[in-house]
Amino acid sequence: MIFKPFMREGFMPLPVAFISTRSREGINNIAPYSCIMPVLRPLDLICLASAEKRDTLANIRETREFVVNLAGKSFMEKVIPTARFSPPEQDEFALADLTPRPSETITSPGIEGAYAWMECTLSGFHKGEGYTLIMGQVTRLEVDDIYLTPDGRLDLEKARPLMMTGGKKGMHYCTAADLDKSDSFGAMFPDGKDPLAGVYE
Secondary structure (H helix, E strand, O other): OOOOHHHHHHOOOEEOEEEEEEOOOOOEEEEEEOOEEEOOOOOOEEEEEEEOOOHHHHHHHHHOEEEEEEOEHHHHHHHHHHHOOOOOOOOHHHHOOOOEEOOOOOOOOEEOOOOEEEEEEEEEEEEEOOEEEEEEEEEEEEEOHHHEOOOOOEOHHHHOEOEEEEEOOEEEEEOOOOOOOOOOHHHHOOOOOOOOHHHHO
């Protein structure tokens, strides 16, 4: 079956991350973003795509900082309250009944109840037609210990990361499953050694 080219997200499960920001006036904002990804290993950059008329984008332009909150399936009911239009003077933590979590390296708060938090400062923008790519530098990455395996990986069964696919009728929520199979990065190289192994030490 052939689909319209813009329907990519219907067949490419995407994370649902909640971006929290604080305006210059001290008003907290939250918005769910699915067009988000890390930029190459081992860089400390993360990229998200934003529509132009978003309070999140306006706040990042003003304050040059934001938090990427990674949440589990319990946040499903928080997507629409934080995605729905609300006036810039509305504190969306209160609107969505979420609790701010103080950050360590920036002033924008994270969200209590997420399983991981990336505190970010603005690295740069790329302006396209009808969208802006926001490049952030991760200044602090913290994961709640209860969602980690003994060897420091994300325990998918415990975290149940919130994800979605899109379709004609809207968003369909899903999560990731552990296939109980791993490969080393070094397996991609002829000598079996990962040239970036040192950065993890």
